[in-house]
Amino acid sequence: MPSFTTQIANLYKSGPIIEVLISPSRLLVQMLKDKNQPIPQSVKVLAMIDTGATSTVVRSDIIEKIEINPIGVVKINTPSSVGVECYQYQAAVVFPNNLAIETADLIAAPLQGQHIQCLIGRDILKHGVLIYNGYAQIVTFNV
Amino acid sequence: MRADLLKKDLDYFESKLGELLGKSKGEYALIHEGQLIDTFKSKEDAIKRGYELFGNSPFLVKMISEVEDILNFTSNLLAS
Numbered sequence: 001m002p003s004f005t006t007q008i009a010n011l012y013k014s015g016p017i018i019e020v021l022i023s024p025s026r027l028l029v030q031m032l033k034d035k036n037q038p039i040p041q042s043v044k045v046l047a048m049i050d051t052g053a054t055s056t057v058v059r060s061d062i063i064e065k066i067e068i069n070p071i072g073v074v075k076i077n078t079p080s081s082v083g084v085e086c087y088q089y090q091a092a093v094v095f096p097n098n099l100a101i102e103t104a105d106l107i108a109a110p111l112q113g114q115h116i117q118c119l120i121g122r123d124i125l126k127h128g129v130l131i132y133n134g135y136a137q138i139v140t141f142n143v
Numbered sequence: 144m145r146a147d148l149l150k151k152d153l154d155y156f157e158s159k160l161g162e163l164l165g166k167s168k169g170e171y172a173l174i175h176e177g178q179l180i181d182t183f184k185s186k187e188d189a190i191k192r193g194y195e196l197f198g199n200s201p202f203l204v205k206m207i208s209e210v211e212d213i214l215n216f217t218s219n220l221l222a223s
Binding site for chain 1: 194
């Protein structure tokens with residue numbers, strides 16, 4: 001079973017923050033290769049695992065760097081707003097230890113603060129087992 | 144935001160929703176440049192067809208349903 005385990009200093013205060021790679025989906029890459037068109041790049045981001053997020057969210061500036069286009073629009077509710085329309089993108093999310101979720105529907109939305117660029121939501125967590133070991137300050141995700 | 148990339152497609156979807164519900168409720172519509180391309184049983188098939196036809200260009204895949212699912216976020220990191 002593919003997995004990664006990471007120890008995070010001060011896990012209680014910082015939260016489960018990890019570095020992930022956001023890449024164009026395998027399907028899009030294959031289609032573009034077949035048409036001899038340029039392949040969008042992958043971008044490393046700092047992400048927080050968020051069990052309170054229905055879906056995975058990425059900051060819009062990251063999407064602009066990857067240069068992929070939307071495949072849909074969804075409405076979201078947040079603590080401060082209701083029914084906000086956001087673009088949806090299809091992409092791959094690669095965790096440490098090369099644990100890859102090949103097809104994820106990412107939402108582009110603004111995130112507070114400079115350091116968190118992505119929220120890993122339950123659409124990705126549904127694929128595996130998340131272990132949050134607060135005592136040892138360790139997070140494990142098995143797919 | 145609707146003034147941006149998918150405005151024409153969203154406007155088309157909303158204007159034709161009643162008609163689409165009659166024929167393809169529960170399926171996924173693939174719309175591009177304000178035109179219905181086709182409907183599909185699965186979202187993956189609709190996206191795949193969208194990539195085949197339009198490559199890395201914007202297109203709209205939307206579930207044909209009376210009530211739209213709204214995604215919820217409890218984190219105050221989201222600034223929307």
